[in-house]
Amino acid sequence: MSNAENFTDLGLDPRLSTILDHQGISRPTEIQALAVPTAIVGHDLIASSKTGSGKTLAYLLPTMQRLMRQKALSKKDPRVLILTPTRELAKQVYAQLRSLVSGTQLRAVLVLGGENFNDQAKALGKDPHVVVATPGRLVNHLDERSLFLDGLELLILDEADRMLDLGFAEQLNRINQIASHRLRQTLMFSATLEHAEVNSMAKTLLKSPKRIAIGAANAEHADIEKRFYFADHLDHKQALLERILDTETYQQVIIFTATRADTERLSQLLSGKGLKTAALSGEMSQTDRNKIMDSFSRGQQQVLITTDVASRGLDLLQVSLVVNFDMPKQAEEYVHRIGRTGRAGAKGVAISLVGPKDWDAFKRVESFLQQSVNFGELDGLKAKFKGVKDAPVAKVPKSEVSAAVARPKRVIKAPQDRKNRRTANLQIVSDDGMAPLKKKKAD
Ligand code: AMP
Secondary structure, X not given: OOOOXXXXXXXXXXXXXXXXXXXXXXXXXXXXXXXXXXHHOOOOEEEEOOOOOOHHXXXXXXXXXXXXXXXXXXXXXXXEEEEOOOHHHHHHHHHHHHHHHOOOOOOEEEEOOOOOHHHHHHHHXXXXXXXXXXXXXXXXXXXXXXXXXXXXXXXXXXXXXXXXXXOOHHHHHHHHHHOOOOOOEEEEEEOOXXXXXXXXXXXXXXXXXXXXXXXXXXXXXXXXXXXXXXXXXHHHHHHHHHHHHHHOOOXXXXXXXXXXXXXXXXXXXXXXXXOOEEEOOOOOOHHHHHHHHHXXXXXXXXXXXXXXXXXXXXXXXXXXXXXXXXXXOOHHHHHHHHOOOOHHHOOEEEEEEEOHHHHHHHHHHHHHHOOOOOEEOOOOOOOOOOXXXXXXXXXXXXXXXXXXXXXXXXXXXXXXXXXXOOOOOOOOOOXXXXXXXXXXXXX
8 A cells, every 4th residue: 555645645636536435445555646646747657557456546537637627639539548458357447437427427438349339339429538448449440430539638558568468569559640649648557567568669659658667576466475386297286276275265266277178177177076167268259258257257156267368358357366277388477367366455365386397487487576486385295396406597588579660640630531520519628627527407
């Protein structure tokens, strides 16, 4: 937690602190204490923030403050665009935003892939002030001219590292070129700032940004207890897993495996032991994956088994226990996996099983965490394997550096592009520059 006692200390409009108070949120988290004052005075920002640190409010509060206090640059175009890598995260952000705008005249729209395009185009035609979107579908709307971003004032990238890992660089560059108002402010959030592509994208998107790094990589997830056990072979790992599930206290657990075959085998094993288990497979359709995630999030299963590939594009939910049945190939993936636990100050446990095949991956994680790791033992399940002595320490793989693209010139649209646009003269800001927060009651 931060030193700031309350949100008004950060320069936040008292009306917003009142809304937060009603939600039981009264003391800023560390990322909020640093990001909110920086963002509300208009600086561009690149911030590292782990899942569960309160990062969503760290950018939604400056969003709200801008909408409430500053005059719009355009009466038609959205003022704020929030991009997230996954539909699930976009939905969570939208829900949090709705809780802030409810009771105001501000309109927010959610634009996700896989949903009806025309309905979204209709909603965008009603001149929303804020759009929360995944990048692919947003670019479709730009292509179809159901959305214009000339007047965009604030561009926010949440989990920028994941967006780039998922291959959205091209879409982000397009959006950056189109939303080219010279007064645009840009905020970029990423689980890690040690990501070459994130830094390269930041150079393209941000103007003299302030940098906020909440703890170094080794200090991240301080509220997550990380445990490691040696394992000799597959059967040994299974025995360790069964013991862990018998002895740990948890409501729900996510288990990560290296292969789909292991996911299926473990799913059968654990279902056979009476645990309500769901497995995500990389071959499932998005609809089936969403169904599984929905039922897991409603608590209908205790155990979710997945590979990194199968869980790509899904924002896995918060649980108190994560088990790495196999170590992830990339050290950064370890951070993503264990970030599913320990949200907003709650304690989480991340247990990793390390066999001979996991050794190189384990060393990469260890050097990434910059922490020496102690291995635990479970009674009767002691491993003979104790690591590989004097093996060369593998380096943390650096993502490929994509060439920094110079900020392109403003794209000026031909007047006929805008011919068919709605001309509603929407009064969203009152004469003193303050947006009316409460709807006027009928007399
Ligand atoms: P996030 O990191 O944005 O996903 O937030 C994780 C959770 O923390 C969400 O459920 C938020 O509602 C909650 N949260 C955010 N900020 C605060 C705060 N200052 N105090 C207490 N809870 C918070």
